[in-house]
Amino acid sequence: MSTKIKLGLFGFGCVGQGLYNVLNQTEGIKAEIIKICVKNGSKSRSLPDHYFTLDKNELLNNSEINVIVEMIDDPAAAFEIVKSALKSGKAVVSANKKMIADNFAELHSLQQEFNVPLLYEASACASIPIIRNLEEYYDNDLLGAVEGIFNGSTNYILTKIFKENLDFDTALRQAQDAGFAETDPTLDVQAFDPKYKLCIILAHTFGLFVNPEEIFNYGIQNLSTFDINYAKEKGYKIKLVAFCRRLEDKIIAGVLPRFVKPENKLSAIENEYNGILVESAFTEYQFFAGKGAGSNPTGSAVLSDISALTYNYKYEYKKYNRNKLEISNDFQIEVYVRYSTRKSIDLSLFSNIKETYTNADSGYIVGSISFGELRNSSWINRSDVNVIVSAENKFVLNNKTGTTVAELHGELA
Amino acid sequence: MSTKIKLGLFGFGCVGQGLYNVLNQTEGIKAEIIKICVKNGSKSRSLPDHYFTLDKNELLNNSEINVIVEMIDDPAAAFEIVKSALKSGKAVVSANKKMIADNFAELHSLQQEFNVPLLYEASACASIPIIRNLEEYYDNDLLGAVEGIFNGSTNYILTKIFKENLDFDTALRQAQDAGFAETDPTLDVQAFDPKYKLCIILAHTFGLFVNPEEIFNYGIQNLSTFDINYAKEKGYKIKLVAFCRRLEDKIIAGVLPRFVKPENKLSAIENEYNGILVESAFTEYQFFAGKGAGSNPTGSAVLSDISALTYNYKYEYKKYNRNKLEISNDFQIEVYVRYSTRKSIDLSLFSNIKETYTNADSGYIVGSISFGELRNSSWINRSDVNVIVSAENKFVLNNKTGTTVAELHGELA
Ligand SMILES: NC(=O)c1ccc[n+]([C@@H]2O[C@H](COP(=O)([O-])OP(=O)(O)OC[C@H]3O[C@@H](n4cnc5c(N)ncnc54)[C@H](OP(=O)(O)O)[C@@H]3O)[C@@H](O)[C@H]2O)c1
Ligand SMILES: NC(=O)c1ccc[n+]([C@@H]2O[C@H](COP(=O)([O-])OP(=O)(O)OC[C@H]3O[C@@H](n4cnc5c(N)ncnc54)[C@H](OP(=O)(O)O)[C@@H]3O)[C@@H](O)[C@H]2O)c1
Numbered sequence: 001m002s003t004k005i006k007l008g009l010f011g012f013g014c015v016g017q018g019l020y021n022v023l024n025q026t027e028g029i030k031a032e033i034i035k036i037c038v039k040n041g042s043k044s045r046s047l048p049d050h051y052f053t054l055d056k057n058e059l060l061n062n063s064e065i066n067v068i069v070e071m072i073d074d075p076a077a078a079f080e081i082v083k084s085a086l087k088s089g090k091a092v093v094s095a096n097k098k099m100i101a102d103n104f105a106e107l108h109s110l111q112q113e114f115n116v117p118l119l120y121e122a123s124a125c126a127s128i129p130i131i132r133n134l135e136e137y138y139d140n141d142l143l144g145a146v147e148g149i150f151n152g153s154t155n156y157i158l159t160k161i162f163k164e165n166l167d168f169d170t171a172l173r174q175a176q177d178a179g180f181a182e183t184d185p186t187l188d189v190q191a192f193d194p195k196y197k198l199c200i201i202l203a204h205t206f207g208l209f210v211n212p213e214e215i216f217n218y219g220i221q222n223l224s225t226f227d228i229n230y231a232k233e234k235g236y237k238i239k240l241v242a243f244c245r246r247l248e249d250k251i252i253a254g255v256l257p258r259f260v261k262p263e264n265k266l267s268a269i270e271n272e273y274n275g276i277l278v279e280s281a282f283t284e285y286q287f288f289a290g291k292g293a294g295s296n297p298t299g300s301a302v303l304s305d306i307s308a309l310t311y312n313y314k315y316e317y318k319k320y321n322r323n324k325l326e327i328s329n330d331f332q333i334e335v336y337v338r339y340s341t342r343k344s345i346d347l348s349l350f351s352n353i354k355e356t357y358t359n360a361d362s363g364y365i366v367g368s369i370s371f372g373e374l375r376n377s378s379w380i381n382r383s384d385v386n387v388i389v390s391a392e393n394k395f396v397l398n399n400k401t402g403t404t405v406a407e408l409h410g411e412l413a
Numbered sequence: 414m415s416t417k418i419k420l421g422l423f424g425f426g427c428v429g430q431g432l433y434n435v436l437n438q439t440e441g442i443k444a445e446i447i448k449i450c451v452k453n454g455s456k457s458r459s460l461p462d463h464y465f466t467l468d469k470n471e472l473l474n475n476s477e478i479n480v481i482v483e484m485i486d487d488p489a490a491a492f493e494i495v496k497s498a499l500k501s502g503k504a505v506v507s508a509n510k511k512m513i514a515d516n517f518a519e520l521h522s523l524q525q526e527f528n529v530p531l532l533y534e535a536s537a538c539a540s541i542p543i544i545r546n547l548e549e550y551y552d553n554d555l556l557g558a559v560e561g562i563f564n565g566s567t568n569y570i571l572t573k574i575f576k577e578n579l580d581f582d583t584a585l586r587q588a589q590d591a592g593f594a595e596t597d598p599t600l601d602v603q604a605f606d607p608k609y610k611l612c613i614i615l616a617h618t619f620g621l622f623v624n625p626e627e628i629f630n631y632g633i634q635n636l637s638t639f640d641i642n643y644a645k646e647k648g649y650k651i652k653l654v655a656f657c658r659r660l661e662d663k664i665i666a667g668v669l670p671r672f673v674k675p676e677n678k679l680s681a682i683e684n685e686y687n688g689i690l691v692e693s694a695f696t697e698y699q700f701f702a703g704k705g706a707g708s709n710p711t712g713s714a715v716l717s718d719i720s721a722l723t724y725n726y727k728y729e730y731k732k733y734n735r736n737k738l739e740i741s742n743d744f745q746i747e748v749y750v751r752y753s754t755r756k757s758i759d760l761s762l763f764s765n766i767k768e769t770y771t772n773a774d775s776g777y778i779v780g781s782i783s784f785g786e787l788r789n790s791s792w793i794n795r796s797d798v799n800v801i802v803s804a805e806n807k808f809v810l811n812n813k814t815g816t817t818v819a820e821l822h823g824e825l826a
Binding site for chain 1: 431434435438439440441442540541542545546549550551552553554555678681688693694695696697698699700701702703704709710712713716717720721724729731735
C-alpha cells in the first residue's frame with residue numbers, strides 16, 4: 001500500500017484504546033485515524049466528538065478510508081463489517097478470534113476473490129507474533145505440533161490458585177476485579193476462547209480450516225480443592241493447554257487442563273502471559289512467550305498488522321490443501337478423572353489404568369482412553385467430574401503399538 | 414524469485430550437511446543443489462563426487478546458480494565469496510556471524526547497489542527466528558531492549574557446571590567431547606561469538622551498524638569454583654548474557670556473564686539452547702527460545718531463508734538511520750568483582766559498594782561502576798580477577814538520579 005494509511009476503527013474499548021495509545025507513540029508509522037464507529041452514543045470518550053459515529057456506513061462507504069480495523073466484542077456484527085469492508089476493497093485488521101474461527105473458509109475466499117488482505121495477529125495470543133511466524137518462518141511442512149497457554153484470564157486464575165493458595169471461586173473473583181476476566185467468564189473458563197485461537201493456529205500450522213465445533217474444549221470450571229491438592233502433592237501446576245499435533249497423516253487437537261511438571265516451559269508462564277511451544281522436525285522446539293491480553297499489548301499487535309499493510313503484506317495460506325491431513329479423535333490420551341461417584345465412570349473405556357484412589361466422598365483414576373470415547377462419554381459433562389491431562393501423557397494414535405503405550409504398560413508391570 | 418531456486422553451496426560441514434538433511438525432507442520447497450564448493454579435496458563425502466568442487470568460480474560464474482549459500486568457517490574467504498556473489502546478482506544466504514558483523518556497512522551497501530538480497534537468520538541464534546521478528550514484526554520504534562543467551566557452547570558448559578557440579582575445565586572438556594565446543598574454544602568462551610551476533614541484532618533492533626571492536630565482551634574463562642559457589646549459595650545460576658538497551662537516546666550494549674535468579678526466564682535455558690528477551694514499550698517482554706547451534710537446527714534456519722527468497726523476501730533495514738541513536742559506555746552497571754589481591758582493584762572507581770568479602774586467598778566486592786571505567790580499568794584483564802554482572806543490576810546512564818542508583822543507596826542505608 002503505497003498511499004498513506006487512513007484508518008476506520010470499529011470499537012474503542014480495551015483494544016481500540018490500546019491501539020490509539022500505541023499508534024500515538026510510534027512516529028515511524030504513517031497511519032491516521034479518520035473515523036471511529038462505536039455502539040453507545042451516550043458514553044463519554046477520550047477523543048473529540050468528531051471522530052465518532054454510530055453509523056457503520058460512515059466508515060464502510062468512506063472512500064478516503066483504506067484500512068478497517070475491527071475491534072468490537074460482537075462476533076456476528078463484526079463478520080458483517082469485515083465482509084463489507086473486504087468486498088469494497090478495504091484491507092482489514094481484526095482482533096476477533098471467534099469471528100475469524102467461525103468463518104475461516106468464507107474469509108479466506110473473500111480475500112482471494114477481492115484480492116485484499118485480512119490480518120489478525122492480535123486474535124491469537126495478542127502480543128506473541130505466532131501467526132506471522134507460522135506463516136512466514138515455518139512455511140515448510142516440518143511442523144509437528146503447536147501447543148500452549150492461549151488464554152490469559154484462566155492462566156491468571158490458575159496462577160492465583162497455585163501461588164496464593166486460593167480456591168477457584170475466589171481466584172475467579174479476583175481475576176474479574178483485576179479486569180482479567182469478564183463478568184460472564186464462560187468463554188474463557190470453559191475454554192472456548194483458546195479453542196477459537198487454536199482453530200486459527202491450525203490453519204497456519206497445518207493448513208486446515210476447521211469448524212470450532214469439531215474441536216473438543218474442556219475448561220477449568222470443575223476444578224476442585226481435591227484436584228489442586230493432588231497437583232501440589234506431586235509438585236505439578238495445572239495449566240489450560242491447547243494443542244494440535246500431527247501423528248502420521250492425522251491431526252489431533254483440543255483444549256484441556258493439564259498437569260505440568262516444573263521443567264515444562266509452560267510451567268513458568270504465569271498471570272496473563274501466554275506461552276507457545278512449536279515443535280518442528282529439526283529444531284525440537286521453539287518457545288514463544290509474551291502477554292496474551294490487555295489493552296496495549298493487544299493494541300501493539302494490531303499496530304504491527306497495520307504496519308505490515310504498508311509493505312503489502314498478506315497471509316498466503318501456503319499450507320492450505322498442501323497435504324491431505326485431517327482431524328482425528330482416534331488417539332489415546334492419558335488423563336486423571338476425578339469423580340464423586342465411582343460408578344458414574346465407565347472404567348471399561350480405559351485401555352489401561354495406572355492409578356485409582358477412593359476416599360469417603362471422592363476418588364480418581366489415572367489411565368489411558370481414546371480421545372473420541374472420552375469426548376462422547378456419558379460422564380464427561382457431569383459437574384461432579386473433572387478431567388485433567390496427565391503430566392506423563394504422550395499422544396499416540398489408537399491401535400498403534402507406539403512406544404508410549406508400551407512404556408505405560410512397562411511402568412505398570 | 415519466480416524461477417526455481419538453484420543452489421550453489423559453500424561448505425559441507427556441520428551446517429552444510431544439516432541444510433542438506435532438512436532440504437531433503439521438505440517437499441514444499443523447490444530448491445535444487447547444483448554444486449558444492451569445499452576446501453579439502455581428499456575428504457570423503459556423503460554425496461556423489463560430481464556435486465563437489467574446490468574451485469569457487471565454478472559456482473560464482475555458473476549462470477544456472479541463482480542462490481549462493483555460504484556455510485564455511487573462514488570469515489575472510491567467506492566475505493570474498495559473498496561480495497562476488499552479490500556483485501554478480503546472485504542472492505546470498507549466510508550463517509557466518511563474524512563475517513557479517515565485521516562487514517555490516519559494506520554488505521548493506523552491496524545489497525542496495527546490486528539490488529539483491531542477503532539473508533542470514535542462521536547467523537544469530539540458529540533456529541530462533543530473531544532477525545525476521547525484529548525486522549518484520551518489531552519494525553516500529555518501540556523496542557527498548559534485546560538481551561539473552563546467544564551462545565550454545567558456553568551455555569552447555571555453564572549448564573554442566575551448575576547441574577553436575579563440574580568445575581570449568583572439566584565442563585569445557587565435556588563440551589568439546591560432545592561436539593558443542595571447538596578445539597580452540599576462544600571465540601565462544603571469551604564471548605566473541607555472542608558479540609558478533611549482538612552486532613547483527615543491534616542493526617535490526619536499533620538500526621545501528623556497529624564495529625564489533627566497539628562492543629565490550631567479557632567471557633567465562635576466569636570462572637572459578639569460588640564464583641560458582643557464590644552463585645549457588647544465593648540460589649543463582651551464571652549465564653553469559655548479551656544485551657543491548659536504549660536509555661534515552663543512547664544505546665548500551667555488551668556481553669558479560671551474569672548472575673540470574675530462578676525467576677529470570679533465562680535461568681531455564683539450558684545446554685545448547687538459546688533464549689532471547691525482547692522488551693518493547695507496550696508488551697513488557699516477549700520471550701523466544703530454541704536451539705542455538707547444531708547441524709539440523711542451523712540448517713533449518715538456512716532453509717527458511719532459502720524459502721523466503723522464493724517470495725522475494727529481503728531485509729529492508731527500515732530502522733537504519735531512523736533515529737539518531739549512538740552507542741555509549743557512559744552508564745552504571747552493578748557487578749561482582751572477584752580478585753586474589755584486593756589492592757589490584759581500584760575501589761575508587763565504584764560509585765557505591767554494596768558488599769565486600771575477603772578470606773585468606775580470595776575476596777570480592779559487589780558495587781556499581783561506570784561501564785566505560787570498568788572496561789578500561791587496569792585490572793579487568795587480569796587472570797586472577799573475574800567480573801559477573803549482579804543479579805540486582807539495572808542499567809542507568811551515568812549522572813542520572815535514576816531510581817536504580819537511588820534504590821541501591823537505599824539498600825545500603
Ligand atoms: N481485551 C483483550 O485483551 C483482547 C485481546 C485479544 C483480542 N481481543 C478481541 O478484541 C475485540 C475487542 O475486545 P475489547 O476487549 O476491546 O472489547 P470492549 O472493551 O468490550 O470494547 C468493545 C468495543 O466495541 C464497540 N462495539 C460493540 N458492538 C459494536 C457494533 N456493533 N458497532 C460498533 N462498535 C461496537 C463498543 O462500543 P461502545 O464503546 O459504544 O460500547 C466498544 O467500544 C474482541 O473481539 C476481543 O475478543 C481482546
Ligand atoms: N555449527 C553450528 O552449530 C553453527 C551455528 C550457526 C552458525 N554457524 C556458522 O556456520 C558456518 C559453518 O560452520 P560449520 O560448523 O558448518 O563449520 P565446519 O563444520 O567446520 O565446516 C566448514 C566447511 O567449510 C568448508 N570450507 C572452509 N573454507 C573453505 C573455503 N575457503 N572454500 C570452500 N569451502 C571451505 C570446509 O571444507 P572441507 O569440508 O573441505 O573441510 C567445510 O566443509 C560458520 O560461519 C559458523 O560460524 C555454525
